[in-house]
Amino acid sequence: MKLYELGELGLINLIREVTNKAKRPQSHPWQKLLVGIGDDASAWQNDSNIQLVTTDSLVENVHFDLDVISWEELGWKSLAVSLSDIAAMGGLPEYALVSLALPPHIEVDNIYQFYTSITQVANQFHTIICGGDIVAAPNILITTTVFGYSNLKSILLRSAASPGEQIAVTGHLGLSSAGLEALKNKINLDDETSSNLRRGHFNPIPRIQEGQTLLQHGIRCAIDISDGLISDLEHICEASGVNATVKIDQVPVHPIVRENFPNYERFALHGGEDYELLFTGGKDLIHHIKQLLDCPVTVIGDIREKNLSGKVSLIDSNGDTIPYEIAGWEHFRQ
Secondary structure, X not given: OOHXXXXXXXXXHHHHHHHHOOOOOOOHHXXXXXXXXXXXXXXEEOOOOEXXXXXXXEEEOOOEOOOOOOHHHHHHHHHHXXXXXXXXXXXXXXXXXXXXXXXXXXXXXXXXXXXXXXHHHHHHOOOEEEEEEEEEOOOOEEEEEEEEEEOOOOOOEHHHOXXXXXXXXXXXXXXXXXXXXXXXOOOOOOHHHHHHHHHHHHOOOOOHHHHHHHHHOOOOEEEEOOOOHHHHHHHHHXXXXXXXXXXXXXXXXXXXXXXXXXXXXXXXXXXXXXXXXEEEEOHHHHHHHHHHOOOOEEEEEEEEEOOOOOOEEEEOOOOOEEOOOOOOOOOOOO
């Protein structure tokens, strides 16, 4: 079997199966482990709090193109995507490692610009860049590892959704993937719109404070939208053993995307890299959360009991089910 046949999620399950065979329940590290492979971050119980760690890699010509992105934008996004994983667990980031694989012909000034920007996002979210690694390589590879913690006795998990809960999302969706579309195809838009689309794709804002608020007030299930709304909701369904219904007319499409792209729903549903928080909770609790957060919170559907049909059902304004193909990001897919 080839990787493209197994797929990214199948590979994750394979790795989890193999590593779980090495589990030693009597050993102290295994006893402290709370969350292993399969969520936004790994977690273990420390003496005073829950420790979190996540890592992300960005590969040249896979995740970014230097003909399109600046080194400042690359620095920001490299760390922001990992900070978003900590936010999705309801945690606070603390320390970061940044490892670079670089071709020798890269300008030194470019690396200065990269670290100036990555330090800015680290400072904004109270994170210290305290190490990493540098190696020579034929292509650029950036790996960020962020350590964080929860100062409560719990964390947000993909596996905590329950039937009867509502599904909600912070902010608006589709701006990042629409921005990428505009850049790749050189779509001619006014300067302000183009600038907003570019920022949406290259300068995501991790929802650290929002994740804290969710956890502090009783939300138990969340994920950040990196692969796409439907794909990430499927991750929740898979981990929680539930199904979900999404009402397409309630999905909060970003106004810029709605106004400038005829296929705006595709960007909002499947585009990914919005790094908003997708979460579930009881009706009254989510109503309370809406009052607490400064950003918009939109209810888009419901969690249902698991059945034999697809994990996520997309419903139109007439109540009819809309067929769709999963189009979010997945490595190794052909």
